[in-house]
Amino acid sequence: MAIKIGILGYGNLGKGVEAAIKKNADLELCAVYTRRAPQDITLATEGVAVKSIEVLESGKEDIDVLIICSGSATDLPEQTPKFAAMYNVIDSFDTHAKIPEQFKNVDAAAKSAGKVGIISCGWDPGMFSINRVYSLSVLPDGEAYTFWGRGVSQGHSDAVRRIEGVKDCRQYTVPVPAALEAVRSGSNPDLSTRQKHTRECYVVAEEGADLEKIEKKIVTMPNYFADYDTTVTFINEEEMKANHSTLPHGGSVIYSGTSSEGTKHVIEYSLKLDSNPEFTGSVLAAFARAAYRLNKEGISGAKTVLDIAPIYISPLSAEELRAHYL
Amino acid sequence: MAIKIGILGYGNLGKGVEAAIKKNADLELCAVYTRRAPQDITLATEGVAVKSIEVLESGKEDIDVLIICSGSATDLPEQTPKFAAMYNVIDSFDTHAKIPEQFKNVDAAAKSAGKVGIISCGWDPGMFSINRVYSLSVLPDGEAYTFWGRGVSQGHSDAVRRIEGVKDCRQYTVPVPAALEAVRSGSNPDLSTRQKHTRECYVVAEEGADLEKIEKKIVTMPNYFADYDTTVTFINEEEMKANHSTLPHGGSVIYSGTSSEGTKHVIEYSLKLDSNPEFTGSVLAAFARAAYRLNKEGISGAKTVLDIAPIYISPLSAEELRAHYL
Numbered sequence: 001m002a003i004k005i006g007i008l009g010y011g012n013l014g015k016g017v018e019a020a021i022k023k024n025a026d027l028e029l030c031a032v033y034t035r036r037a038p039q040d041i042t043l044a045t046e047g048v049a050v051k052s053i054e055v056l057e058s059g060k061e062d063i064d065v066l067i068i069c070s071g072s073a074t075d076l077p078e079q080t081p082k083f084a085a086m087y088n089v090i091d092s093f094d095t096h097a098k099i100p101e102q103f104k105n106v107d108a109a110a111k112s113a114g115k116v117g118i119i120s121c122g123w124d125p126g127m128f129s130i131n132r133v134y135s136l137s138v139l140p141d142g143e144a145y146t147f148w149g150r151g152v153s154q155g156h157s158d159a160v161r162r163i164e165g166v167k168d169c170r171q172y173t174v175p176v177p178a179a180l181e182a183v184r185s186g187s188n189p190d191l192s193t194r195q196k197h198t199r200e201c202y203v204v205a206e207e208g209a210d211l212e213k214i215e216k217k218i219v220t221m222p223n224y225f226a227d228y229d230t231t232v233t234f235i236n237e238e239e240m241k242a243n244h245s246t247l248p249h250g251g252s253v254i255y256s257g258t259s260s261e262g263t264k265h266v267i268e269y270s271l272k273l274d275s276n277p278e279f280t281g282s283v284l285a286a287f288a289r290a291a292y293r294l295n296k297e298g299i300s301g302a303k304t305v306l307d308i309a310p311i312y313i314s315p316l317s318a319e320e321l322r323a324h325y326l
Numbered sequence: 327m328a329i330k331i332g333i334l335g336y337g338n339l340g341k342g343v344e345a346a347i348k349k350n351a352d353l354e355l356c357a358v359y360t361r362r363a364p365q366d367i368t369l370a371t372e373g374v375a376v377k378s379i380e381v382l383e384s385g386k387e388d389i390d391v392l393i394i395c396s397g398s399a400t401d402l403p404e405q406t407p408k409f410a411a412m413y414n415v416i417d418s419f420d421t422h423a424k425i426p427e428q429f430k431n432v433d434a435a436a437k438s439a440g441k442v443g444i445i446s447c448g449w450d451p452g453m454f455s456i457n458r459v460y461s462l463s464v465l466p467d468g469e470a471y472t473f474w475g476r477g478v479s480q481g482h483s484d485a486v487r488r489i490e491g492v493k494d495c496r497q498y499t500v501p502v503p504a505a506l507e508a509v510r511s512g513s514n515p516d517l518s519t520r521q522k523h524t525r526e527c528y529v530v531a532e533e534g535a536d537l538e539k540i541e542k543k544i545v546t547m548p549n550y551f552a553d554y555d556t557t558v559t560f561i562n563e564e565e566m567k568a569n570h571s572t573l574p575h576g577g578s579v580i581y582s583g584t585s586s587e588g589t590k591h592v593i594e595y596s597l598k599l600d601s602n603p604e605f606t607g608s609v610l611a612a613f614a615r616a617a618y619r620l621n622k623e624g625i626s627g628a629k630t631v632l633d634i635a636p637i638y639i640s641p642l643s644a645e646e647l648r649a650h651y652l
Contacts, residue, residue, distance in 0.1 A: 016585070019585050019586040019589075020585060022586075023465070023466050023467045023585065024466060096652070099648055099649070099652055100645070100648055100649050103648055120652055125652045127460065127464070127593075129651060129652045130460070130636055131595075132651045133636045133637070133640055133647055133651050134453065134456070134636055134639070136640070136651070137612045137615075137636070137639040137640040137641070138453070138605075138608045138609050138612045138639075139349070139605075139608055140349050140350055140641065141349045144651075186598075259342070259345050259346060259349065259600075259601065259604035259605060259607070259608050260345040260348075260601075260604060262600075263345075263600045263601045263604055264600050265597065265598065265599045265600060265601075265604075265605050265608075266597070266598040267453075267595075267596075267597055268594070268595070268596045268598075269457075269593075269594070269595050270593075270594045270596075271591065271592070271593055271594075272512075272591065272592040272594075273591045274585075274588075274589045274590050274591060275585065275586075275589045275591075278585035278586060278589055278591075279464075279465075279585060279591050281585070282464045282465055282585050282591075283464050286463045286464045289463075304648060304652055305636075305652075306635065306636045306637045306644070306647055306648070306651075306652065307635050307637050307644070308635055309632065309633050309634055309635045310456055310459045310460055310463070310631075310632045311459070311632045311633050313460070313463040313464075314459055314462070314463040315463070315466065318632070318633070319426070321459055321632055322425055322426055322429055322630060322632070323425070323426050325455060325458045325459050325462070325470075325632075326422070326425055326446055326451045326455045326630055326631075326632065
């Protein structure tokens with residue numbers, strides 16, 4: 001019998017999870033829950049119900065795991081603990097500084113309900129975290145470097161869109177090739193924020209907008225752009241649609257460490273993703289399987305990808321994995 | 327209190343584990359056990375006892391985990407189950423086809439003794455297996471490609487050394503650049519054994535040996551070389567010592583998969599290792615920590631790297647990992 005999945009939120013990420021579920025015969029999409037009017041939403045999967053988020057709150061929906069695909073900033077801190085008190089849940093909470101707090105809140109709720117709540121699952125946090133921890137555990141005398149891109153940062157794109165006179169923006173985060181090379185050589189360089197990544201903004205301005213002013217606003221924006229070398233390119237809507245309509249991303253965790261005087265090792269984990277939301281959705285789908293299985297074993301409380309053995313996320317049996325993939 | 331480690335076997339791998347233990351404050355090397363005469367062995371670590379393997383067989387040695395650093399072919403199938411009936415143990419058993427049998431034997435022995443026995447731990451099997459399983463679980467519609475090298479294969483070097491007229495040999499396994507490139511592009515190529523790797527042999531021949539005959543014997547050797555493009559270069563002993571005295575290795579697991587029609591993702595995990603035995607030893611040391619911790623939790627039986635959550639191999643606490651590495 002397939003594992004019954006509910007998706008909360010049908011934006012890019014929710015659609016990515018939906019695509020992932022189609023690739024997994026043991027997962028079944030049972031319902032999509034939304035804050036919008038359900039009748040306004042047409043799913044890519046036929047025969048699946050779209051329901052109001054309100055029906056979830058009964059705690060009685062017939063799902064094994066709820067995959068919460070809402071925004072990290074304000075929705076997940078509220079929704080994940082709330083629904084962990086009713087269902088096995090999983091989210092992709094990515095506000096790194098607030099992970100301990102999210103963990104604590106989800107842990108309390110999930111334990112009280114005898115459910116499992118997996119937080120911060122995706123690729124960073126997620127697959128990148130797993131690789132950072134494996135590497136630093138195997139080679140404690142070393143250093144981890146994380147590079148993102150080339151890829152679209154939705155947070156940075158949104159920040160630019162909020163500037164007066166900006167109609168649309170796509171922001172690409174780009175690792176600096178010289179920095180990548182230095183790290184891959186095993187030289188353990190000290191790298192500033194500016195030395196690691198550059199930022200490229202493709203901006204559609206409103207007619208008659210002051211382009212110089214927009215550019216200055218972007219490149220001096222604190223937290224988002226001020227610490228980076230940022231280039232701004234103004235384009236028209238047709239170009240935006242033709243060349244910037246997908247959401248590719250990726251990056252690398254490069255770890256360089258020594259096992260004895262003069263003996264170096266470099267470990268690199270890298271992702272080249274055609275679609276950030278579909279890959280993140282694929283990670284969420286695999287770990288939703290783990291949430292279900294852990295809970296079946298009587299386990300409850302908050303978990304992260306670091307707490308879960310690889311065997312729990314595979315559709316294959318332990319015997320098959322040992323025989324063919326070890 | 328530190329975790330008390332015993333090492334069985336003081337060859338390249340045993341020395342690699344010894345080096346790794348020095349990098350981990352929570353691991354303490356308590357004794358090295360050997361089949362040789364203990365007085366003939368001088369450890370790199372001062373103040374640690376070298377003992378005969380026979381004292382291990384009492385089952386009463388005061389160690390938390392025994393790291394077994396013997397050969398896969400004949401020693402580990404006998405030693406790992408035997409000592410799993412007395413101690414928590416870990417090995418790097420790498421005869422892929424016989425892993426299910428080794429698992430079964432170690433599982434029975436370890437369960438009867440209430441101990442944990444981790445088998446097939448290192449980088450392949452080991453870190454590469456972990457990456458194959460994560461990738462295929464996240465993107466089930468895809469394919470894993472494993473490349474080894476450039477690096478020294480000790481098994482192939484030994485095979486050449488057994489040829490009449492050969493004094494010494496170092497065999498390098500080298501991935502074919504065009505194959506790597508094709509796989510990284512996401513094109514999911516079908517690749518024969520010959521298309522994936524070439525083999526380079528550096529051979530010191532005995533004086534007066536028939537070089538042509540040696541070369542022919544090497545390149546036509548079934549299983550080892552017949553299916554590869556192999557080059558043989560004769561060198562003298564000085565060159566061997568000057569240019570081929572270390573044991574570098576590495577490789578890549580490249581996984582290419584799709585999440586929906588036309589949407590591709592490429593995941594690559596790669597290792598560049600100055601010393602194969604020191605890196606393998608470092609992986610063993612980290613997972614020895616897991617053997618100890620799992621056993622402390624009351625768990626017993628055989629485990630592989632696939633059964634163990636990342637959190638168990640880190641010296642850091644779950645809270646620290648969540649706060650700083652997730």
